[in-house]
Amino acid sequence: MQCYSGFALQERYAGRKPNSDNSGRPLEHTGTVNASTLSHSPPIPPAAVVADGAGATLRLAGDWRLPHVERLSAALSALPRPARLVALDGGALTGFDTAGALALLRYLQQQPGADLRSAVPRNFSQHHRRILDVVAGQLVRVGSVEQARSPGVFEAIGRASAALWNLLAGHVQFLGYIAAGLATLVTHPQRLRVKELAAQLEQVGIRAIPVVVLVTFLIGLVFAYLLGVQAERYGASLFVVDGVAIGMSREFSPLLVAVIVAGRSGAAFTAQLGTMRLTEETDAIRVLGLSPMDVLVLPRLFAIVVALPLLVFVGDVVSNLGGMLMADRVLGLVPATYLDRLQAALRLNDVIVGLAKAPVFALFIAVIGIRMGMTVSSDTRSIGINTTSTVVQSIVSVILLDALFAVVFQKLGI
Amino acid sequence: MPTTDAVLEVDGVVTRFGAQTIHNGVSFTLQRGQLVALIGGSGTGKSVLLREIVGLLRPSAGTVRLLGTDIWNASAAELSAVRRRFGMMFQDGALFSSLDVAHNVAVPLIEHTDLRGEVLWPLVQLRIGLAGLEPGSDRKMPSELSGGMRKRAAIARALALEPEVIFLDEPTSGLDPITARAFDKLVRFLVDDLGVTILLVTHDLDTLLTVVDRVIVLAKGKVLADGPVREVMQTSDAWVQSYFSVRTMIGGGSETHGT
Numbered sequence: 001m002q003c004y005s006g007f008a009l010q011e012r013y014a015g016r017k018p019n020s021d022n023s024g025r026p027l028e029h030t031g032t033v034n035a036s037t038l039s040h041s042p043p044i045p046p047a048a049v050v051a052d053g054a055g056a057t058l059r060l061a062g063d064w065r066l067p068h069v070e071r072l073s074a075a076l077s078a079l080p081r082p083a084r085l086v087a088l089d090g091g092a093l094t095g096f097d098t099a100g101a102l103a104l105l106r107y108l109q110q111q112p113g114a115d116l117r118s119a120v121p122r123n124f125s126q127h128h129r130r131i132l133d134v135v136a137g138q139l140v141r142v143g144s145v146e147q148a149r150s151p152g153v154f155e156a157i158g159r160a161s162a163a164l165w166n167l168l169a170g171h172v173q174f175l176g177y178i179a180a181g182l183a184t185l186v187t188h189p190q191r192l193r194v195k196e197l198a199a200q201l202e203q204v205g206i207r208a209i210p211v212v213v214l215v216t217f218l219i220g221l222v223f224a225y226l227l228g229v230q231a232e233r234y235g236a237s238l239f240v241v242d243g244v245a246i247g248m249s250r251e252f253s254p255l256l257v258a259v260i261v262a263g264r265s266g267a268a269f270t271a272q273l274g275t276m277r278l279t280e281e282t283d284a285i286r287v288l289g290l291s292p293m294d295v296l297v298l299p300r301l302f303a304i305v306v307a308l309p310l311l312v313f314v315g316d317v318v319s320n321l322g323g324m325l326m327a328d329r330v331l332g333l334v335p336a337t338y339l340d341r342l343q344a345a346l347r348l349n350d351v352i353v354g355l356a357k358a359p360v361f362a363l364f365i366a367v368i369g370i371r372m373g374m375t376v377s378s379d380t381r382s383i384g385i386n387t388t389s390t391v392v393q394s395i396v397s398v399i400l401l402d403a404l405f406a407v408v409f410q411k412l413g414i
Numbered sequence: 415m416p417t418t419d420a421v422l423e424v425d426g427v428v429t430r431f432g433a434q435t436i437h438n439g440v441s442f443t444l445q446r447g448q449l450v451a452l453i454g455g456s457g458t459g460k461s462v463l464l465r466e467i468v469g470l471l472r473p474s475a476g477t478v479r480l481l482g483t484d485i486w487n488a489s490a491a492e493l494s495a496v497r498r499r500f501g502m503m504f505q506d507g508a509l510f511s512s513l514d515v516a517h518n519v520a521v522p523l524i525e526h527t528d529l530r531g532e533v534l535w536p537l538v539q540l541r542i543g544l545a546g547l548e549p550g551s552d553r554k555m556p557s558e559l560s561g562g563m564r565k566r567a568a569i570a571r572a573l574a575l576e577p578e579v580i581f582l583d584e585p586t587s588g589l590d591p592i593t594a595r596a597f598d599k600l601v602r603f604l605v606d607d608l609g610v611t612i613l614l615v616t617h618d619l620d621t622l623l624t625v626v627d628r629v630i631v632l633a634k635g636k637v638l639a640d641g642p643v644r645e646v647m648q649t650s651d652a653w654v655q656s657y658f659s660v661r662t663m664i665g666g667g668s669e670t671h672g673t
Contacts, residue, residue, distance in 0.1 A: 066527065066576060073533050097576050097608055102540050103533070127607040134603060138543035379511035379557035 046075050055086030058119070060093050064100030072100060076107040085114045090132075091123030101135035109139070174371040178301065181293040191291075196299040204265045204300075205307030209314060211264070212257055216315035219252060220244055220322025228331045237331045241341040244323035249346065249354045253315035255402055258361040261308055262394035266369035269300055270390040273373025274383040282374070292374075301366045308362035309355045316351060353414060357405050364401065365394045419446045420479075421579055421611045422467065427476035429462055436462055437473070438635030444579075444613060449605045451622055452615045454632035455653060460615045461505060463632070464581050467613075468502050469493060481578065498526050500579040501572035505587075507564040509556040515542065515567045516552035522574040538574075545570035546596050561588045569597070573604070580604070582614040586621055594618060598625045619660070 046068075048059045058079075064072060088104070090096070108114045116136055121129060151159065185191055227243040273296060276282050285292050320342065327333035333341075372386040372393075422444035429437040436459035444450055452460050465471040467478050469485045478485045483496045501522070509518050520538045523529055529537065542552050545566040556564060565588055572580055582601075586594040602625045604610040616622060622629060622643055629646045631639040631654055639649040647658045 069537075070528060070533055098540060098544070099537055099576070102537055106536060130603065130607045134544070134607075135540060138540050377557050379555070381511040382557070 046072055047079060049079055049085075050089075055084045057087040057089050057122075058085055059089045060104070062093070063095035064093055064104070065095045065097045066099040069099045069103050073103050073107075076103065079107075081111075085111055085119040088119050088121045089123050090121060090125070090128050093124070093128055096124075096128040096131055098131055098135050101132050104132070105136055105139055170375070171367055171371060174374075175367055177293065178297065178367065181291075181298055185294075185298065191294050193294060193299050196295065197302055200299045200303030201307060203268075204261065204303045205310060208261060208264055208307070208311055211260055212311050212314055213318050215256055215260060216248070216253055216319040217322040219256060220248060220319030221326045222322075223247065223252070223319070224323035224326035225330060228326065232331060237327075237333060238337070238341055240323070240327055240331060240333070241338055242345040245320060245342050245346040246350050248319040248323075249316045249351045251354070251402070251406075253319055254312050254354045254357045254361065255398065257308065257311045257315050258358070258365065258398045259395055261304065261311065261362070262365045262369075262398060263391055265304055266365045266390050266394045267387050269366070269369035270373040270376075270387045271383060273370060274376035274386055277374065277376050278378060278380065278383065297370050297374075300370055301363070304366045305359050305362040308365075309358040312355055312358045316354065349414060353405075353409060357402065360401060360405075361398050364397045368393045368397065420444065421446050421448075421481060422613070423477075423479040424463075424467065425477045425479070427463070427466060427473045427478065429459060429466065429471075430474045435635055437476075437632075439476070440632065440635070440637055441476075442630055442637055442640055444611060446578075446611055447605060447609050448627050449601060449612045449625060450614070450628045450630060451626040452613060452630050452632065453617065453622070453657070454638075458632045459635075460632060461583055464502075464583055464613075464615060468500065468581060469497075498575065499577050500581065501575065501577040502581045503565075503568045503572040503583060503585060505583040507556070507568035509559075509564060509567055509571070511556050514553050514555050515547070515559070515570075518556070518567060519552075519570045519574050522571065526575060541570045541573050542567070544573065544600060546593050546600070562590065562593065565589060566593070569600075576604075576608060576610065578609075579611045579613070582612065582616075584615055584617065586616060586618040591620070594620065597621075601625060619658070 046060065046062045046064065048061075050057045050059055062068075085108070105116075108116070108119060111119075116132070121132060124132065224240055224244050227240045228237060231237050231240050231243075273282070276296070282292050282296070285295055324335050324338045327338050328335060369390050372390045376382050376386050420443045424443070425441050427437050427440040429435070440463065452463070454460050462471065466473045467480060467485070469478075469480075472486055477487075481496050481499050483492050485493070485496070488496070509515075510521070513521070516535070516538050519541050520534060523534055523537065539552065543549075547563060547566045547570065551559070551563060551567075554563075556567070559567060565585065569582070569585055572582065585601075586597055589597065598621050601612055601614070605612055605627075614621075614626075616626075626643060628641060629639070629643050630637055631646060631649070631651075633651065633653055638651055639646045639654060646654065649655075
């Protein structure tokens with residue numbers, strides 16, 4: 001299939017005026033050699049060193065192109081070290097491309113004192129010669145190939161700590177910007193973007209209702225069942241109502257709803273704002289004399305701070321409906337009894353504690369989601385990274401805040 | 415044995431997006447070893463046509479034969495075989511944002527050849543150098559590159575396998591004139607000395623007037639003119655006339671052509 005015959009090559013190039021026609025790929029090697037030529041000549045190695053009085057000549061033959069480069073490099077490194085290379089003979093090449101030229105030149109580099117001036121290329125076709133020259137022009141930079149160093153354990157820990165610190169400091173700083181933005185809004189209330197706020201409220205609040213209802217209903221159901229199984233043993237089925245009502249409105253409803261909103265809206269904030277940064281929309285807003293704070297940040301912040309307590313209230317109600325259903329079916333507590341007990345067991349304080357936590361959770365989710373979106377670096381990958389990070393940070397901070405609230409309320413005796 | 419030296423045959427391609435007709439029977443043939451430019455006003459579907467040629471977007475009607483394969487009636491295996499034999503550069507580079515420049519360029523080499531380590535990386539460096547990127551840019555991530563550098567990295571990736579056919583979508587837009595002229599030399603080298611066939615979408619009059627063998631003008635959904643630049647410039651169409659007259663306005667009509 002491949003031709004290593006110099007004779008056939010001469011035939012092929014004999015009639016060709018270089019650069020005058022574009023009819024063919026000059027280095028085509030398939031199907032252009034007639035079989036009789038091939039059968040007469042034994043295969044010639046792709047590279048051979050021939051020494052005579054003046055010095056050594058490196059004879060190249062065959063197809064020196066990308067698919068064979070691995071084999072060619074091996075052949076070159078297997079050559080005996082010539083005393084002094086004075087010439088390269090490219091007359092028997094059937095194919096030559098930049099990959100082949102690179103392999104040849106890198107071999108030359110390894111020979112002491114050898115380059116294209118000392119080892120003169122001979123019998124190369126005009127095309128091959130030009131390829132050789134072009135590659136030689138790039139050779140300086142090709143020489144050094146250093147691999148990326150992977151950092152050690154301590155370095156990795158150090159970098160991660162510094163990054164975490166920068167992240168937190170950045171959040172605090174961003175909170176400051178938001179406070180400044182709020183102050184401006186107080187003095188210039190007409191700058192509030194009502195339309196944008198309404199759109200965000202719909203997105204963050206109303207559209208989240210179905211999933212909040214579904215999740216809190218099911219959790220209320222499960223919670224009532226688990227409590228009921230235990231309470232029934234002691235004949236204290238009625239206290240299931242206390243457990244569901246207080247547990248859900250104080251702890252679980254705010255926590256669950258905050259996690260849902262962090263996953264839904266926090267992630268959406270990051271992805272939306274990140275994409276807008278990538279397409280330079282945020283820059284366009286700034287250049288048009290609008291403030292990203294007014295147009296993008298504050299409507300989202302308000303929407304989430306308003307919507308989250310409302311959603312928590314929905315969760316409070318729906319989880320008790322779930323508990324009521326389970327109490328009726330499994331524990332034999334009719335809804336009237338459930339409601340009666342609910343009124344006695346649930347203090348208004350418990351509900352208020354749950355609702356009061358929600359805006360704080362919302363503030364954290366908003367600051368994290370918005371800031372992570374605004375700090376997307378200019379590539380698509382970083383949108384994904386930041387969105388993931390938003391969800392993780394939001395959920396972790398919601399749980400930490402919840403723990404903090406538990407301690408504080410305990411101390412205050414609320 | 416192929417009976418023809420046609421690398422690409424586009425035959426009667428029709429493209430409709432809803433009620434809008436972009437192409438209404440576009441046909442042309444590319445011969446091996448040609449450097450052909452595709453020009454046309456905004457919205458004439460140059461990039462769309464490229465996407466149809468490389469198999470990304472199915473035309474409403476018509477056939478595309480690339481390297482002897484009917485792109486829209488080929489099996490998955492045939493298609494993937496043909497995909498190794500051409501390179502494509504997208505308008506905005508389309509670099510993989512999770513990989514640095516060197517690895518972006520290495521992707522086709524790693525996927526389609528057995529080259530590794532000591533053979534692979536010098537070759538990658540060579541491609542990056544040929545595309546005109548400064549030393550040291552190979553370790554950069556795409557997000558750290560300027561628009562022009564991203565373009566050059568994309569060209570390097572399209573060249574990686576030194577394929578038989580290369581499609582370039584606006585390769586010199588956003589490049590400074592010096593780099594753009596170096597690019598012209600590079601494509602000429604690829605075509606003349608390596609026998610690559612190149613189809614490029616361009617608005618760069620310098621590229622058109624100095625290095626391109628042939629120009630195909632797309633207008634009103636058809637091929638309006640097809641031939642060497644000098645012939646196309648004589649076309650009486652108003653758009654073609656005003657397109658090339660920009661050059662004569664700036665150069666005072668005394669521009670010098672020739673490679």
